[in-house]
Amino acid sequence: MIGRWKSLVIFPIFYTLVNMKQRILLTASLLMTVGSLWGQQQEFVEIAKRLKLPAMQAVHVKNGKQMGYVFGRKHxxxxxxxxxxxxxxxxxxxxxxxxxxFFKLYDKGLIALDKPLCAYFKYNRLNDDTLGKRITARMVLTHRSGLLNWEGPVGTHAWRNTPLHTQYSPGTRYSYSGEAFYYLQLAMEKVTGKPLKQLVKEEVFEPFGMTWSDMQWNDLTFKDFAYGHYKLDSARSLIKWDYTNGAYTMYTNAVDYTKFVQKALVKGQGLKSKTHQLMISKANEAQKEFNVKHDEDQYVPCALGMRQQINEKGTWLWHTGSNPGFRCFFIANPKTKESLVGFVNAETGMPAFNELMNLFLEKGQTFWAYQWRNGNL
Structure with missing residues (x-):
């Protein structure tokens, strides 16, 4: 276990603190001082304790050097x-x-940004919604499809046959939607003839060496896993998604997801240069409230598939995640190549996003990614 972690950093030093209830595993560059590292270790633990989290996992990359932190219990x-x-x-x-x-397929000429998805896939759930036939990939990626986040008991057979209803004319305003991403998934599967699970394995996991990741539960790979929790002393049952949904079913850890952030989003590996810039550039405004514009909306516009944070230190990319029992996030600056990824196994964990940014990222900047809506998208 230590050997694999060691391979991910430059000039690593390992500090391990073990007692009956906690362990901290930290890796860092020899260029960092022991005092600084020890302080960050302790503060990382204090954040988890202060927020009463069962466990927390994070990876910070800065100046080409990577530090990883873990704390707490699986259950x-x-x-x-x-x-x-x-x-x-x-x-x-x-x-x-x-x-x-999607952008890997876009570069291959298999699917377009502004062509209605119905040209690729006839979605039975939109048969009775004329406006829904206007939805394009660009609208999906900027959450302007007009669809609700979810409609029906998501993941069930009944859900797959629940009609969808656009709430407004697609492309005219912001409203976060997982349903839209699933529609995009179906179009991607249709044009390639491959399930999304296989596409992601071929286009992302294998090229980037993400050996601990899968788009759905994998009994062969997942032997070391965290249980979700309502809060510190209240665990959830283990959820094993046996299907792929491009909006929420992925399993991974901070090490693997950092590989994706650094290689795909920061460096643009695997994409044409113009496509990479297209993906990470501002595409549309977001809205804190459905029918009200706020001044702070300008600091968190949509890129294509993620969000930007525009503040005193430049333009960042970010996204958060909220599943029953779990909270997670990433933030990255393509210019400086700094990134931070964090995972928490409790529904009370979103404030950790703000705490970890304040701990690891440079002072003197406004973390709009959290302040805008407390990390919610």
């Missing part, structure tokens, strides 16, 4: 500690993976 009623390999639900961070996969 509130177990002594089993999480490791750097422990799998968490990625929730809506799945959407960014789906978006990148």
């Amino acid at each position: 509130t009623d177990s002594a089993a500690l999480i490791s750097e390999n422990t799998i968490f639900q990625a929730a809506s961070l799945t959407k960014v993976i789906t978006a990148y996969t």
